[in-house]
């Protein structure tokens with residue numbers, strides 16, 4: 400077993416200690432806590448939870464994919480959150496999201512193949528005056544258009560070099 404896999408399992412087991420005796424209704428809070436601590440739900444994490452709750456991994460994936468808050472791949476080096484709240488929607492956030500998907504060649508909830516960017520859709524991030532707005536690792540980029548998103552992405556590509 401690799402050290403990475405071992406430490407994922409170890410971390411999940413520590414989390415599960417807090418849910419001893421809990422039934423299957425604890426599944427969602429357990430998965431939330433794993434994602435919070437490990438950043439995503441790995442295969443190893445899902446299998447370990449399944450063993451503890453006596454649930455097949457396929458069942459856990461079924462439940463987890465129903466709630467689109469869960470990620471199954473690690474976040475990218477830069478985490479892009481596209482606001483799809485009302486103010487941003489009215490100002491064209493859907494076009495911004497589509498442009499980002501094209502630029503990064505991923506869907507929302509995915510990470511680029513080079514691991515540089517992950518793309519997530521979120522509700523209002525509290526900066527409606529900047530709509531449509533995205534956050535990259537907590538830094539806001541305001542008044543975006545489908546034309547201007549490539550420039551923002553390229554800023555981060557340059558930074559990463």
Ligand code: FES
Pocket residue numbers: 482483484485486487488522523524525526527528530532
């Ligand atoms: S709706 Fe986008 S920041 Fe509020």
